[in-house]
Amino acid sequence: MARAAAPLSFAAVGDAPLSTLSGVGARVAEKLAARGLVTLQDLWLHLPRQYEDRTTIVPIRLLRPGIAAQVEGTVEAVERGFRYRPSLRVAISDESQGTLLLRFFHFRAQQVAQFAVGARVRCYGTPRAGGNGLEIVHPSYRVVAEAGDDALGERLDPVYPAIEGIGPGALRKLIGQALDRLPDAEALELLPEPMRAALDLPSLRDALLTMHRPPRDADVPALLAGTHPSQQRLALEELLAHHLSLRRQRIALQRHRAPALATAGALAQRLRDALPFALTGAQERVFAQLRHDLAQPHPMLRLVQGDVGSGKTVVAALAAMLAVESGRQAALMAPTELLAEQHLANLRAWLEPLGVRVAWLAGKVTGRARRDVLAAVASGEAQVVVGTHALMQDAVAFDDLALAIVDEQHRFGVHQRLALRDKGAGGDRVPHQLVMTATPIPRTLAMAAYADLDVSAIDELPPGRTPVQTVALSAEKRPDLVERIRAACAEGRQAYWVCTLIDDSDEVIAQAAQSTFDALSAALPKARVGLVHGRMKASEKQATMRAFKEGTLDLLVATTVIEVGVDVPNASLMVIENAERLGLSQLHQLRGRVGRGSAASSCVLLYQSPMSQMARQRLETMRETNDGFVIAEKDLQLRGPGELLGTRQTGLAAFRVADLARDAALLPQVRELADTLLADDPALADRIVHRWVGGAARYASA
Incomplete structure (x- = not known):
C-alpha cells in the first residue's frame, strides 16, 4: 500500500x-x-x-409538550411575583393566535426591563403543560427588532x-x-x-x-x-487506534523469548489419570491451545474465560505440569486469601500425590515459615507457588518461573500483573502468562479490550450440574423466605444470605449483614448461623468459611466477599438482599456459589421497591438465563464497557466517541484495517494511535 x-x-x-x-x-x-x-x-x-434546532420558527399553536422548539412572539403581559420565591412570568403571542408563558425563577432587573409589552422576543426551550396552557421555564431568548428581521441559522446548534x-x-x-x-x-x-x-x-x-x-x-x-455516518467514521478510527495500540504491545512482547515447554506431557497425563472426573470437551480444547502456546519460544499471553464452575483451575493445573516437567516453576496468584486458599487446597490434593511440591505464600505467612517458603521458591524446590499479591513483593525471588497464572485478573491493577510477570524475567526472557476470569467477557468487548491476548472460552459445564432456579421476590416476602430456610436447614441443606452492606445506613435502604445475622439468628434458633464480612480479621473469616464448608454451619450471612471462589457443594439456596443494587455479573457470580452439587438449587433475588428500569431489566435477565456469556452481553448493553471491565484496573482507556456495545459491527473491519496497516504502513499506524491514545501507558502486556 x-x-x-x-x-x-x-x-x-x-x-x-x-x-x-x-x-x-x-x-x-x-x-x-x-x-x-x-x-x-x-x-x-x-x-x-x-442539538437545538433554531433554523425554523414554530407557530405557538403547533407547540407540543416535551418537544423542544423555537418560537417568536410579541410580549403581551409581564408579571413579577414574590409569594413563595421570586418569579417572572412573561406572556407572548404570535400570528397563529397562540399564547405561551415564559417563566423565570432566576433573573436580573435588566432582564425584566427587556420584556416590555410590545417587544418582539425569539426564544427556545421545551414546553410543558402549565396552569393556563403551555409554558417554558428558563428558555434561552433574545429580543429582536421586528418579525422576521433576525436571520435564522443555517445549522443546528450544538449542546x-x-x-x-x-x-x-x-x-x-x-x-x-x-x-x-x-x-x-x-x-x-x-x-x-x-x-x-x-x-x-x-x-x-x-x-x-x-x-x-x-x-x-x-x-x-x-x-x-451514534449511528450517523459521521459518528461511525470517528468511532471506526478511534477503535482502530485502540486496537493498534494493543496489537503493538503484543508485537513488542513477542520479541521477548520464553522457555519452550515442549515436553512429552507425562506429568500432565498422570494428573489427568488421577482426577476423579473426566475433562469436558471444552477443557480438552482449551488445554490443547495452552499446550501449543507453551511449546513456543516466545511468551504465551492467553485469557481463559469460563463460567462459574466450568473447571478453569484444572486446566491451569495441567498447564503448570508442563512447566514442572520442564524443570521450571509455575505461580498462581489470586486476589483474595479465601480464593487463593481454595486453589491451594485443590492443587495440593491433585499434585502432591504426584510428588510435586506446592508452596503457599500470603500476607499471613510470617516469621520462620515465611523464610522457609522464600528459600524453597528461590531454590526451585517449590515447583508450584500459590498466593495473593504477596507473590509480588521484592523479597520473593523465583529460581526459574516459566508460567505466571493470574486468577480473576480484572481484580488486580495492571502494575500488579506486570510485577508478577517480571518475577520470571531475565535478559530478554519473560514467563508465559495465563490469565483467567469467571466473569465471561462479551466477544465484542474481548475483541476490543483484549486484542493483545489470545482468548479461550470454557463454555461447557461438567455433567451432572443442575441449573439453578432463580426467582425475584419483594422484600415484603421476607417472612416466607425465612420459613423456607428453616425447612431447608432442617433437611440438612445449607444456605447463603448475602447483604450489600456491613453496617446499617440511613442513606441507603439496605439490610446490613450484622443486623441480618442478628435477626436470622433470633428467627431460626435451631439453625447454626455464621457471619462473614470484609472488616473481620482474615483468621476469623477463614474459620467461619471452613466451618460452613465442613457443614458445622447451616446458614452463612455474608457480604459480597463470598462472590468469588467459595466452593460448598452442599449449599443449595442463595438469597441476595437488595439484588437491585448489584450489577448482572456480580449477581451471576453470587448465584454461582450454589448449584455446585447434585441437589436442585435456588437463588432468590430480594428487591426493594421501587426499582429503576435498569434494575428491573437485570433481575429479569437473571430469571431468564444461567448462561454467563449471555449475561455478559446484556451487562455490556446495560452498563457499558468501562464498568464491566473495571476501566481503572484493566488499563482500557475511556473512549471519546466509540461505544463498544453500539459499534460492535465495526470491530471485524477494525481488525482487517489493523492487519493491513501493520503490514504495509507501520508509521501511519503509529500516527493513528498517537491521535487517539497519545502517550498513555497501556500496560496491555500485563
Missing part, C-alpha cells in the same frame, strides 16, 4: 495548546485540562451531546457536555475557534483513500464538521443515537 508522506500540519495544529485560543488564560486552561481538554484536537473530539466553571456559550465559542483552525481534508486524513472508499465513510474533516455544525436537514435521531 504505497502512500505519500502526509503533510505535518495536522500534528502541528492538532497538538497546539488551548492557550493559543482567544479567551483561554491560565484559569480557563486549568478548568479545561481538568476534563482532559489540553490541545486543539481535544476540542475537535469534544462532541455535542445533543456540549458541561464543564465546571465554563458557560455553555463560552465553550461553544472556544470549540468554534478550534474548528476554524482545522487543517484541510488531506492534511487531517490518516485513513488511506482506498480504505475509506471501501467503507463508504466521509473524510475525518467532513465528519467533524458535521458533528459540530450539522446542517438544518441533518438526521438528528441518527446523530444522537
Whole structure:
C-alpha cells in the first residue's frame, strides 16, 4: 500500500495548546485540562451531546409538550411575583393566535426591563403543560427588532457536555475557534483513500464538521443515537487506534523469548489419570491451545474465560505440569486469601500425590515459615507457588518461573500483573502468562479490550450440574423466605444470605449483614448461623468459611466477599438482599456459589421497591438465563464497557466517541484495517494511535 508522506500540519495544529485560543488564560486552561481538554484536537473530539434546532420558527399553536422548539412572539403581559420565591412570568403571542408563558425563577432587573409589552422576543426551550396552557421555564431568548428581521441559522446548534466553571456559550465559542483552525481534508486524513472508499465513510474533516455544525436537514435521531455516518467514521478510527495500540504491545512482547515447554506431557497425563472426573470437551480444547502456546519460544499471553464452575483451575493445573516437567516453576496468584486458599487446597490434593511440591505464600505467612517458603521458591524446590499479591513483593525471588497464572485478573491493577510477570524475567526472557476470569467477557468487548491476548472460552459445564432456579421476590416476602430456610436447614441443606452492606445506613435502604445475622439468628434458633464480612480479621473469616464448608454451619450471612471462589457443594439456596443494587455479573457470580452439587438449587433475588428500569431489566435477565456469556452481553448493553471491565484496573482507556456495545459491527473491519496497516504502513499506524491514545501507558502486556 504505497502512500505519500502526509503533510505535518495536522500534528502541528492538532497538538497546539488551548492557550493559543482567544479567551483561554491560565484559569480557563486549568478548568479545561481538568476534563482532559489540553490541545486543539481535544476540542475537535469534544462532541455535542445533543442539538437545538433554531433554523425554523414554530407557530405557538403547533407547540407540543416535551418537544423542544423555537418560537417568536410579541410580549403581551409581564408579571413579577414574590409569594413563595421570586418569579417572572412573561406572556407572548404570535400570528397563529397562540399564547405561551415564559417563566423565570432566576433573573436580573435588566432582564425584566427587556420584556416590555410590545417587544418582539425569539426564544427556545421545551414546553410543558402549565396552569393556563403551555409554558417554558428558563428558555434561552433574545429580543429582536421586528418579525422576521433576525436571520435564522443555517445549522443546528450544538449542546456540549458541561464543564465546571465554563458557560455553555463560552465553550461553544472556544470549540468554534478550534474548528476554524482545522487543517484541510488531506492534511487531517490518516485513513488511506482506498480504505475509506471501501467503507463508504466521509473524510475525518467532513465528519467533524458535521458533528459540530450539522446542517438544518441533518438526521438528528441518527446523530444522537451514534449511528450517523459521521459518528461511525470517528468511532471506526478511534477503535482502530485502540486496537493498534494493543496489537503493538503484543508485537513488542513477542520479541521477548520464553522457555519452550515442549515436553512429552507425562506429568500432565498422570494428573489427568488421577482426577476423579473426566475433562469436558471444552477443557480438552482449551488445554490443547495452552499446550501449543507453551511449546513456543516466545511468551504465551492467553485469557481463559469460563463460567462459574466450568473447571478453569484444572486446566491451569495441567498447564503448570508442563512447566514442572520442564524443570521450571509455575505461580498462581489470586486476589483474595479465601480464593487463593481454595486453589491451594485443590492443587495440593491433585499434585502432591504426584510428588510435586506446592508452596503457599500470603500476607499471613510470617516469621520462620515465611523464610522457609522464600528459600524453597528461590531454590526451585517449590515447583508450584500459590498466593495473593504477596507473590509480588521484592523479597520473593523465583529460581526459574516459566508460567505466571493470574486468577480473576480484572481484580488486580495492571502494575500488579506486570510485577508478577517480571518475577520470571531475565535478559530478554519473560514467563508465559495465563490469565483467567469467571466473569465471561462479551466477544465484542474481548475483541476490543483484549486484542493483545489470545482468548479461550470454557463454555461447557461438567455433567451432572443442575441449573439453578432463580426467582425475584419483594422484600415484603421476607417472612416466607425465612420459613423456607428453616425447612431447608432442617433437611440438612445449607444456605447463603448475602447483604450489600456491613453496617446499617440511613442513606441507603439496605439490610446490613450484622443486623441480618442478628435477626436470622433470633428467627431460626435451631439453625447454626455464621457471619462473614470484609472488616473481620482474615483468621476469623477463614474459620467461619471452613466451618460452613465442613457443614458445622447451616446458614452463612455474608457480604459480597463470598462472590468469588467459595466452593460448598452442599449449599443449595442463595438469597441476595437488595439484588437491585448489584450489577448482572456480580449477581451471576453470587448465584454461582450454589448449584455446585447434585441437589436442585435456588437463588432468590430480594428487591426493594421501587426499582429503576435498569434494575428491573437485570433481575429479569437473571430469571431468564444461567448462561454467563449471555449475561455478559446484556451487562455490556446495560452498563457499558468501562464498568464491566473495571476501566481503572484493566488499563482500557475511556473512549471519546466509540461505544463498544453500539459499534460492535465495526470491530471485524477494525481488525482487517489493523492487519493491513501493520503490514504495509507501520508509521501511519503509529500516527493513528498517537491521535487517539497519545502517550498513555497501556500496560496491555500485563
